[in-house]
Amino acid sequence: MTEPFHLSASQAQIKFNDGSLTVEEYAKSLLSRIEARDSAVHAWAHLDPELVLQQARQLDQIPSEKRGPLHGVAVGVKDVILTKDMPTQHNSPIYDGDAPKIDAASIAVLRANGALIFGKTTTTEFAATSVGPSHKGPKTANPHDPSRTPGGSSSGSGAAVGDFQVPIGLGTQTVGSTIRPGSFNGIYAMKPTWNSISREGQKLYSLIFDTLGLYARSIDDLKLLLDTFQLVDDEPEEKFEVKGGTFALLTLPTPDWPEPGPGTAAALKKGAELLRSHGAIVEEITLGDEFRPMYKYQMQVLTGDGRVAFLPDYYTAKDKLDSYLVGHVENHGKHTRKDQLKAFDELAAMRPKLDALVDKYAAIIAPSALDEAPVGLENTGNAAFCGPWTAMHMPVVNVPGFQGEDGLPIGLSVVSSRYRDQHLLRVSREVGKIFEAEGGWTRKL
Amino acid sequence: MTEPFHLSASQAQIKFNDGSLTVEEYAKSLLSRIEARDSAVHAWAHLDPELVLQQARQLDQIPSEKRGPLHGVAVGVKDVILTKDMPTQHNSPIYDGDAPKIDAASIAVLRANGALIFGKTTTTEFAATSVGPSHKGPKTANPHDPSRTPGGSSSGSGAAVGDFQVPIGLGTQTVGSTIRPGSFNGIYAMKPTWNSISREGQKLYSLIFDTLGLYARSIDDLKLLLDTFQLVDDEPEEKFEVKGGTFALLTLPTPDWPEPGPGTAAALKKGAELLRSHGAIVEEITLGDEFRPMYKYQMQVLTGDGRVAFLPDYYTAKDKLDSYLVGHVENHGKHTRKDQLKAFDELAAMRPKLDALVDKYAAIIAPSALDEAPVGLENTGNAAFCGPWTAMHMPVVNVPGFQGEDGLPIGLSVVSSRYRDQHLLRVSREVGKIFEAEGGWTRKL
Structure with missing residues (x-):
């Protein structure tokens, strides 16, 4: 039997609408999942089950004609984002x-x-270091292998969504803090x-x-969020088809960046093959020398x-600040x-x-991370592949579907130009169908 | 006798240091000035005298060797800036x-x-409209003529500092919300x-x-603040002399912008004459066509x-939001x-x-506002002259010293390139000595 916690937010909403599930029942199911899994995953920096259930009951009492488009959508919130009814501690x-x-x-x-604001998820310190959240907080682990990092800095949101503890998570990204955990946890990340x-x-x-x-x-679920945040492209919404589409495959964003590991290299190769086998044109490109200093800049x-x-x-408290951040303030460089x-x-x-x-392309296909999640919780991994799209302000979706040599999930980044977020989501939807079905990795419950 | 409220922050600090004034006495003097003047000026959105005195007494109890560089410096805070011990209401x-x-x-x-965080000063709604703070809040008036606007959106901070109610004010600027009130209230604004x-x-x-x-x-006082905020230029601190310096006089930032009114035109002319009479070279320049769309952009x-x-x-509450801001969200344009x-x-x-x-110059000299503060409190004036420097991220100081046809203060903008804030302050210091002494307007107590 499918328990409510298995549902995506959109699937849960169908049940809220037809009366076969209440938000309270749904919240209880998510809480039971968390209770069962928290000792292994440690995704939460703050979670108050009573507050969650109280808010769920309040949502259930809203008459159906007055319910919002995110009615009952449970959201885990990275603990660098302020919430008026919960602490925000930034690790x-x-x-x-x-x-x-x-x-x-x-x-x-x-x-x-x-939406049902569920709780606060773990982060690296101020979302600004790549030292694991274990450095000063809970030892958040990858739900697919607790000996490995879930990535960071949005460690808890990535792990919680990957582990069915909550359908939606908020993260942040300054270099690669959203997309990398998306890849490591086998989920969509935007x-x-x-x-x-x-x-x-x-x-x-x-x-x-x-x-x-x-x-x-x-x-x-991502579409629900983009619509609520009123992300509107200039172009009208038209269905995208992989067949006949043209993609750019960007194996190495610039020649100065690290080589992808074997899992990511294989995912890029297989991703391109899959798109081609479904009728797309995939051109291998590299970025010109003019983009070479992007990461350095x-x-x-x-x-x-x-x-x-x-x-x-x-x-306020220099002695409590990570030395890397002290180095920023004192301009050690x-x-x-x-x-x-x-x-x-x-x-x-x-x-x-x-x-x-x-x-010129429907989208760029690029690596999301060096490889599958590395072993150890002390470091959340390398953000180099994600940095360029952050620096360029471009929208990115991590599409899961592949796996590394040890069976951990690997995703690929699908990237478009600025303010084509809805276009990117339509492309990612079709690409995701293929990668999830034929990429080789399957999300286990 | 000079009452403590007449003192600048730096002057008050000298007295704190030599023991001739306590922070509490100073705060009481400022509070008495506010009490005497508030019914005319209405600069404050929130002020709790008890809290002010309590904090002043706490500061007085800090042993002199442990006092911070802003010890006892009283600061009025625009009510769009969060303060943990006071409301923030954004008008x-x-x-x-x-x-x-x-x-x-x-x-x-x-x-x-x-610093002694004194209270919250009035603002236009969210610092985002040019409708006066009288639109939905206290009728903040120009301290030099209560029938006139103090400018905006940083209305209360500009008026309070101009009226000796507090030596330092915090404002914000998105187009011209700090510099314009600086000009209208006859004070330095950066x-x-x-x-x-x-x-x-x-x-x-x-x-x-x-x-x-x-x-x-x-x-x-501005120097105290810049040092505390650790604004450091690349170049070493060297004294600037007007004699032998080269300034650019920019009468019209681009040909698309409004003509300065008679007061501002006269201030620009007199400012250039004064600098020349003190041995500076002043070149009249205009910005090229490439900069023409700056304000439109x-x-x-x-x-x-x-x-x-x-x-x-x-x-949350569309019906409580100014229609101009609703127009932003609904993209009426x-x-x-x-x-x-x-x-x-x-x-x-x-x-x-x-x-x-x-x-190429020591600084640009440019208009800060169309003219002296206009009559009426319903509109805070035109920001067009300030916009370019905000859009260009360049530091600007409004230097007071001139007056309009009705005797209200007029300042000029002194502008330099990005991250030359300390250089700009050194230039403004020397320019300000001349403009304040010979520009024709004198601040009255």
């Missing part, structure tokens, strides 16, 4: 127990549309176009890169941004303003150029 | 009485360095380089334009940004993503070009 001892009574913009939108969803109330690292991230196990800008963003915490501006301006100049390149 | 009925227990990044930095001070916890309108603004009646980006920023409030991106990218491309142009 930093500076914020132990801190609970400001304010919702982030994203949470306000979700609540106003009927980083929308920069600033297409308000980042207000989400811990600041970089104004120009930070983006809210979305996790789900189905494209239908991103890191330069990020360092300057971190210098500003962490100054308050530095003044001795970055000049001139270099920082050059990097900022050059990245800006690349954006329309990369848009134009990508618009 | 919006949606936020009536709302008091989240969290400090904005700027407030955390100020507090950690010993909009630092974009993202050189964290904007976290400050109501979001535009990620790419919003900037924290600083008000003071002296350059020494800024408004396009702003509309797209407002569409995202006000979506939560729109969902039918702006396309393509136009929005073109505007965003073109502004980005202009930034290094304008930096290079400005770097």
Whole structure:
């Protein structure tokens, strides 16, 4: 029998609508799943079952004609996003127990549309280090193999959605903090176009890169979210077909970046074969030399941004701040303003150029992570493959479906130009059908 | 006798240091000034004298060797910036009485360095309309003539600092919300380089334009703030001399912008004459055609940004949101993503070009506002002259010293390239000595 926690948010909503499931029953099922799995996965930084059930009952009492489009949709929230009824602790001892009574913009939108804000999920410190959440908090593990990292910095949301503890998760991405956990946990992960969803109330690292991230196990669920956040493309919504579509396969974003591991290399190869076997044209491309310094520039800008963003915490409690972040504030790298501006301006100049390149294709297919999730919880993995799309403000969807040499999930990034988020979702839907059916990895319950 | 409220923050600190004044005595003097003047000026959205005195007494108890660089510096805070011990209401009925227990990044930095967070000052709705704060809140008036606007959107901070109710004020600027009130109230106003001070916890309108603004009646006070916020230029600190310096006089930022009124035109003329009479070279320049669409592009980006920023409030209480902001969310202007991106990218491309142009000079001298403050409190005036520097991320200081045909103060904008904030302050110090002494307007007590 399918228990309610197995359902995607969209599937649960069908049952809420036909009266065969209440939000309270659904919430109880999710809580039971969490209870059964939490000692292995440790996805939650804060979870108050009583609050969840109380809000679920309130949602059940809303007459059906007054229910919002996200009625009863359970959302796990990365613990760098403010929630007025729960603490927000950033996995930093500076914020132990801190609970400001304010919702982030994203949470306000979700609540106003009927979502059930479920709890807070683990993060690396301020979503700004790649040291695992085990560094200062719960030892969040990959639900598919607890000896491995779920990735980060959105560790808890990725793991919770991958483990059926909640259908939807919010993450954030400044370099690769949403897409990498998407790949490691075998789920859909979306980083929308920069600033297409308000980042207000989400811990600041970089104004120009930070983006809210979305996790789900189905494209239908992501579509629910994009519509609620009013992401509208210029172009009308038309069905996309893989047959006759043209994709760019980008094995190495720039020649300066790391080689994909064997699992990712095989996934890229198989992904291209599958698309071709379904009638698509797949062209292998590389990015020109003009894009070569992209990652270097991103890191330069990020360092300057971190210098500003962490100054308050530095003044408040330098001794409780990760040394990497202290290094930002104290400018250990001795970055000049001139270099920082050059990097900022050059990245800006690349954006329309990369848009134009990508618009020749239905989408780019690219690696999401170096390989399947590595063993160990102390480090959340390498973000290098995700950085360019963050720096370029382009929307990305991690589509799951492949597996690595040890059987852990691997996804591929599907990328389009800025503000084509709905287009990207339509492409990802069709690509996902193929990858999930024929890619070789199957999500186990 | 000079009462303590007459003192700048730096002057008060000298007295704190030599023991001739306590922070409590100083706070009491400021409170008495406010009590005497509030019925005319209405600068405050929230002020709790008991809280102020309690914090002042706490500061007095800190042993001198443990006092921060901002010890006892009283700061009025625009009511779109979060303060953990006071409400933040954004002059919006949606936020009536709302008091989240969290400090904005700027407030955390100020507090950690010993500042006395005094109270919340009035704003236009969400700092995003030019309708006066009288629209939905107190009728903040210009302290130099209560029949006139103090400007906006940082109305209360500008008026309070101009009226000696507090030595330092925080504002924000998305187009011209800090610099314009600076000119209207006859005070120094600084909009630092974009993202050189964290904007976290400050109501979001535009990620790419919003900037924290600083008000003071002296350059020494601005210097205190810049140092605390760790604004460091690449170049070493060297004294600037007007004699032998080269300035650009920019009468009309682009040919598409409005003509300055007679007061501003006269101030520009007199400012140039004064600089020349002190041995500077002043070249009249205009910006080339490539910069012509700057303001149009800024408004396009702003509309797209407002569409995202006000979506939560729109969902929560559309009926309580100003129709202009509803228009952003509903995209009444039918702006396309393509136009929005073109505007965003073109502004980005202009930034290094304008930096290079400005770097040929010690600074640009430009108008801060159309003219002296207009009569009436319903509208806070035109921001067109301030927009370009906000869009270009360049630091600006409004230097007071001139007056209009009706005797109200008029300032001029001194502008430099990005991340030369300390350089700009040194230039403004010397320019300000001349303008304040010989410009024709004198601040009355």
